[in-house]
Amino acid sequence: MAETIRKVAKETLRVSTGKTKVYKESWWWNEEVKKKIKDKNMRFKELMTCTEEEDRTHKKERYKEAKWAAKKAVAEAKDCAFKAFYQNLETKEVKKYICKLAKARSRHKKNLRTVKFITDEGGRVLLRQEDIKMRWHQYFSQLLNETRGLKENIQKTSDFQRTQDHGSIIDITTAKVGEALK
Known part of the structure; x- marks a missing residue:
């Protein structure tokens, strides 16, 4: 009986991927x-x-x-x-280590291939990989197949709006790390 309830609950509610790892400095x-x-x-x-x-x-x-x-x-x-x-912060070894650490953290944030869950149009959380892929397919099909008078909007857009960054992830360079350490 208990096994049946667990099975039905698992099928209905799905299983989450668990907690994210919390970084603790030690x-x-x-x-x-x-x-x-x-x-x-x-x-x-x-x-x-x-x-x-x-x-x-x-x-x-x-x-x-x-x-x-x-x-x-x-x-x-x-x-x-x-x-x-x-x-030791002023030595070259430490600066190299900090650059390496910053790049590793940046790469970790860029890893967008592993999507644990997303929501569908109704706001329900999707956890299964097949459901997630299907939702992305639906989203991009809808997004790319809509016609909204894009030619008029592009002509009216100012240079600032064209070059504006819309949430892309920016690479961390050695120069930026050096500026931050100053």
Whole structure:
């Protein structure tokens, strides 16, 4: 019975592709931070498994101390890592690394071949690849086969409107990264 309900729900509602990956910076972590975070997590688990009130208050205090120590270790590690990063910012290696990182992020944003979902004319979310391809086909067929008096509109358009960028993705160059770093 439960399997049938799941199957029908899956067919009716479809399955999403899941959460997008959230980028978390951890390049500044060191062994001390890892140790403090591990200790804090262990204290939290102890607190959650405790049932006696007297013991619970003691473990809560130990967890608060571990939490404070972890926050302090994270702040110190970040401060130290960012100081070192800013001191090395003027070297050629770091500039090359920043350019490479900016280009990689730009390429990642340009990857328009993987469309996870779009909406149809009625506003419903389409998740299956076949449905998405069919919707794109319908959209472009409608868009390219309409006649709207384009010759009149093109003649009336000013130079500014002709050269205006309508949401295209602009390449990141080394010169632009250099200007941003100044």
